[in-house]
Amino acid sequence: MSPKRSYVSPLREQAAARTREQILQRATELFASRGYGLVTVADIASAAGVSAKTVFASVGSKSDVLDGIVSLGVAASGHEQAVRQVRAQQTPEAVMDVLARGTRAGNEEHFSVHEAIHKALPVHENGEALWQRATADYRDALRTIARHLHTLTPPPSCTEQETADALWFWFGPSGWRALVVENDWPWDRAEEFLRRTAAATLYRRP
Template structure:
């Protein structure tokens, strides 16, 4: 007797994906506003307009929800796409301008995600691993950019590894947050200042 195959309804799958998206969006907002420790699955369910049972069935536990948020944030940041374009640039100023624009897009579009992660770090079951997962692709992008800058003329005044560290200082999420959230700068002003600071520090009068 042939085994019956489960029927996969496209409409049902679409509805499930939409529910999952609503839950993750609600969780991101709550984590970014209140902090990971002060948000419960029941809070997320209420904000998403579903039951706690649906939250668990759709995205899992609170820790799993944070993992999903990080994964979605990395994808939405479009780091690989931006780096592919950056590697085609042949002058240091063009490279650093592209890095400023790209990291600004990631920081601005994913600001709530970054806040959710930042507030989770002190209380998460494994904050160090969480931060490493959240920043891995961005750190790699800074290293790749530094090595690309060292193939161009003029070269940065620092070694490639040190250049990568400085790029992370300026263009990483902390740099953007310090100017925009803490100091109240506009994103446009922050982009200009970070770009020009990097150019001046790495090349001086070159």
């Protein structure tokens, strides 16, 4: 007699996926607004309309929930398409325009995810590794853009590595957060300022 195969209903799988998504969305909102350290699994369960047992069964511990949020953020970053759009530009001015607009759009769209991760870093047991995983693709994308800038005429006035570091300083999540969150700038103003500052600095001649 052959062993019985377990049958998993597609509808049940879809319902489980929706529950997991709901839990992660509500947890993201709570972590972003209150901070990771002040949110409990019970809080997440209440916001998602499920039991704490369901949170553990669907996602795991609070640390697992944060890990899931990071994974979703990385998957939804769209960095490959953004890099293609920037590399299609053939003048430094066009690159700066598309880069500022694209990183603004990504940071604005995924603002709550970035805030949830940022506020978890001081209290999470693996905060540094978490941040590196959350931003690795982002930083690699800016390195690729720096290389592209150095193929154009004129090239930036600094080295390729310095260009990559500067792009991360201006257009990485910390740069946007410093202006929009810490200084309460509108996104439009921040975008124009970062674009203008980057262009003026990278192409300053002695």
